[in-house]
Amino acid sequence: MKKSRVGVFVCHCGHNIARAIDIKSVMEKIRKYPGVAHVEDYIYLCADPGQKIVADKIKDKNLDAIVIANCSPNLHEKTFRDLVESVNMNRFKCEIANIREQCSWPHDQEREKATLKSVKIIESVIEKVKQNQELEPIRVPLTKKALVIGGGIAGIQAALDIANGGFKVILLERRATIGGKMAQLSETFPTLDCPQCIMTPKMVAVAKHENITLMTYSALESLEGYVGNFTVKIREKAKYVDWDKCVGCGDCTEKCPAKVDSEFDAKLSKRKAIYRDFPQAVPNKFVIDAEHCIKLTKGKCGVCEKICPAKAIKYDDKDEIIEEKIGAVIVATGFDLFGLEKVGEYGYGKYKDVIDGLQFERILAASGPTGGKVERPSDGKTPKDVVFIQCVGSRDPEFGMPYCSSICCMYTAKQAMLFKHAVPEGQPYIFCMDIRSTGKGYEEFVQRAVEEDGVVYLRGRVSKIYQDDDKIMVWGADMASGKKVEIPADLVVLSTAIVPAEGIKDLASKLRITTDEYGFLKEAHLKLQPVETLTSGIFIAGTAQSPKDITDTVAQASAAASKIMALFSSKEYIRSPTIARVDEDVCKGCGICVNACTYSAIELDTIKKISKVNEALCEGCGACAAVCPSGAMQQKNYTKKQLLDMISVATEDYDKG
Amino acid sequence: MAENNSDKNIVYYPGCTLHTWAKSLSDTFIESFKKLDINLHELSDWSCCQAVFPLARDNIMGLVPAARILIQAREHGDILTTLCSFCFNVLRRTNNAIQTDGEIRAKLNAYLEEDYTGDVHVLHPLEILKVMVGFDKLKSKVTKPCGNIKIGPYYGCQLIRPPKEMKFDDPEDPKLLDMFLESIGCEVVNFPFKVECCGSYQIVQGEDMVADRAYAILSNARKNGAEAIALSCPLCFYNLDTRQNLITQKYTDFSPMPVFYFTELMGMALGIDEGLCGFDKHKVDPGILLESLQKSSDTQEHVTVKNDQNKLGVN
Amino acid sequence: MEELSGQNLNACNQCLKCTAGCSFVDNMDLLPNQVIRCIQLGQEDEVMKSKTPWLCASCFTCVTRCPKGVDLSRIMEAIRTLLLRQGKEHINLSGSEFKLPADAPQQLFVSGSRKLSG
DSSP states (O other), rough: OOOOOEEEEEEEETTTTTTTSHHHHHHHHHHHHHHHEEEESSSTTSSHHHHHHHHHHHHHTTTTTEEEEEEEHHHHHHHHHHHHHHHHOHHHEEEEOOIIIITTTTTTTTTHHHHHHHHHHHHHHHHHHOOOOOOOOOEEOOOOEEEEESSHHHHHHHHHHHHHHOOOEEEEEESSSSSGGGGSSSSSTTTTHHHHTTTTTHHHHHOOOOTTTOOEEEEEEEEEEETEEEEEEEEOOOSSBBBTOOOOHHHHHHHOOEEETTTTTTTTTEEEEOSSEEEEEEEEEOOOTTTTTTHHSSOOOOOOHHHHHHHHBOOOOOOEEEEEESSEEEOOOOOHHHHHOOGGGGGGTBBEEEEEEOOOOOOSSSSSTTTOOOTTTTOOOSEEEEEEEEESSBBBBGGGOOSOOSSSSHHHHHHHHHHHHHHOOOEEEEEEEEOOOSSSTHHHHHHHHHHHHHHHEEEOOOOOOETTTTTTEEEEEETTTTEEEEESSSSEEEEEEEEEEEEHHHHHHHHOOBOOOOOOOOBBBEEEEEEEBTTEEEEGGGGOOOOOOOOHHHHHHHHHHHHHHHHTTEEEEOOOOOOOEEEETTOOOOOHHHHHHHHHEEEEETTTTEEEEOTTTTTOOHHHHHOOSSOOEEEEEEEHHHOOOOOOHHHHHHHHH | OOGGGGGGGEEEEOOOTTTTTTTTHHHHHHHHHHHHHHHHOSSSOOOOOOOOOOOOOOOOOOGGHHHHHHHHHHOOEEOOOOOOHHHHHHHHHHHHHHOOOHHHHHHHTTOOSSOOOSSSSSEEEHHHIIIIIIIIHHHHSSSSSOOEEEEEEOOTTTTSSSSHHHHHSSSOOOOOOHHHHTTTEEEEEGGGGSSSSSOGGGGGGHHHHHHHHHHHHHHHHHHOOEEEEEEEOHHHHIIIITHHHHHHHHOOTOOOOEEEHHHHHHHHHTTTTTTGGGGGSSSSSHHHHHHHHSSSSOOGGGGGGGGGGSSOOOO | HHHHOOOOOEEEEEEEHHHHHHHGGOOSSSOOOHHHHHHHOOOOOHHHHHHHHOOOOOOOOHHHTTTTTOOOOHHHHHHHHHHHTTOOOOOTTSSSSSOOTTTHHHHHHHHHHHTTOO
């Protein structure tokens, strides 16, 4: 075997690595390691001059493999593999030794130990790269059709962008209409545009777009395959109304006797069992809520069937499973509000005139249950003193939500302002922790609310709320005056913490993507890959990733769409070749690997009695290699020998004690 | 669990106030539990629990008396109960600290004659009624239901807080006393101040402070429809009943409101000797309310209590 | 004070919820949140001469509602403990100047003296 000429390049990552690790001594040790032909360090290897050093040295020193000792391969493996390819080295002869996330960061205070550990990490990677085979990427065909899950403003924007880019899109929404939370809002900060003016046109555009297939009242059942080649099953829920026939006239809903709290009006009004969320619904069709329909639960009634002029009622409707081939997914499932009943001291659910922010949006909205007239839920009176409370649940580790919900400061200012416009003699008070108004035009908007509309801000949290005759008593405090404050209010609005939409964990596991500790979808990298996930081909957008306002949601949706369009612009998808391989001479065809594979990528050849790997399906997870009793199944460039050699190199000094 | 409890000993720790100042609280509790066939074993030769849970981290000595009581209880049964909210707070928190905080457990055991790891259950009589007796069974044993007397259940502080350690009930809207009162036939009035502090021992620093607190609590209960208050703690009783005269002196719009220990109402409902209730020791005479109760409840006469100050001898 | 109370005073972000719910603020010279603030600013002297820790009745309302899990009742006790250990009793309940109400329960005397006289 030819003697290796490995080049090792150690990055300081500014202070990130250099502060915790003695780089000089690392280099001295590595220089002596068998097969190492060159060692060099630089302050930022990923920057242009750093990359030039690496490229130049590969040529000058005639290197045949390199190790970059820097940060996680998630960040720069691709950077350096692209680089070595440009100087005619096979990309698999470049490996990353992660001495930042796995060494300098966690061992910040233990310089000596961290230095030794980084030497061991680098040496083990040298051992690996010396045995790496030169591999060629696998090229697979692409299905140039996207699935967007969630029909709120994020999903709508993403679907329109992809469709306008010339690619097919399926837009999936679990309610009967698209529109999401934004459709429920009164007006939006800081421009005071109403959603009806700025969003409804987009909803209509979705419905009319030739590249978009709209599937509402539907949910994802399963997803299989890999980027560019997913197969999804979609459950189209039984609607009990034939949408091909329904013309949206609304006769049915008028006569339906079953009343249910309206989701769209945040429980402030009743809808019927046969319903649509709002008159501008897209598609403008009705569904029957099977749980509350008298005919479907008790077998009696049937009024809607009798009255429907289009003969669209279908009591025997069933769920349908539809299979589709797609190439990429955007998850834009939005948010819910935190269950306020848990904040016992605020009496939400106990006192009718203590409501949440979304309910007040409905009260302010022209499309709402009061037609935009500000009336309080208990007795319909126009409230005069309205207290708004921010950070209810948010920034509250005791309730498990230490994070900021991001939008409450602004929507509360907006609601206070709109209230004052609707009730000029009214007085809005806002209890806040501080005012976070960092978006474009946001601080000016807050100042307008204070200066022109007389909104009074009190800096402090509220401790207790209770009913006192027809007033809602609010016990708060005001930092500026250093006093405890008691306000007899007519209405209290709680700006509630945002939590991920219900069912997100289940959906995430179907999609093989991860959630963070609060249940929000986890991005591949918070700063540099905010719309990617660790599963290639699956992207995220909007409040499913973290609380954010409409401006940021739309921007993120467009970003996710552009990622998909970039993916779809290639002829084929290039996959990593570090997948499983069977040594046919050794394999006995026991089939253990078949069961170990979660991607159904291994089949048993019953005639030859050996396992066969489907290269298109194998994700290279290594599960089969780990369970193989004979060692016939190996993962390319992660062979058993490579891994064992890495381990013995990494542990030898520690073994000696 | 409701069955077979007659062979299970429940150890009763009375504490400093129960045999003298709050005798009726203790007597009616013991008699009522007899009626419910629950064996109580009263600790003899007990010492003071120290009344307040020591909050300074290094005050291990402050936990010793309570730990000794728990050890003493262990000899007689695995459930310890006590009526006074202060004792309950101290005993339960001490037990909890021993169970959950290894450092405290180790340090404390160095002072104790016997090792103790928190194996006794500290239960409030209301919890025993709910879990071991069951409110349905209690209801079935009632011989003289409390009519439609409108009672505000008052919990105060030490019974319910801090919730992470006490784990007694919802700290903002507790319901255990409510459920108890319902089961003995009272009409329960929910009022927001049922968890507000009555002023505790602060009367030693100023009577005004306590009068203000008591006024706020009783007025709030009345505003929500209560004619009387039920509670479990002698110090709350002192501030709300014994010293109700402070309120009438300071607030001219205030008219007296009777206050009961919950066990007195239980005793009456279960038909124990009324003499044990010690109503003569109440400063706000509950007589009229009780009379109207025991007649028939078809008239709403007893509601007029608040206008009938002459007969309610507040001194 | 942090050691004696076992509380991380830096965790308090001065939201004032403790003050908003406290029953005794009317009589206090420092608001409950200001007690923590003074300690955060290194002004322990202010706290040691304040009436506030003595007015705290350990009702645990603030503890129950604090969004950051700060146990203010333990901080108040730490202040009282430090003063009492220096021999600075707030009220000498067994002294001749103080007259306990004759009609009071034993419980009042025990709890009051443990909190205020050590």
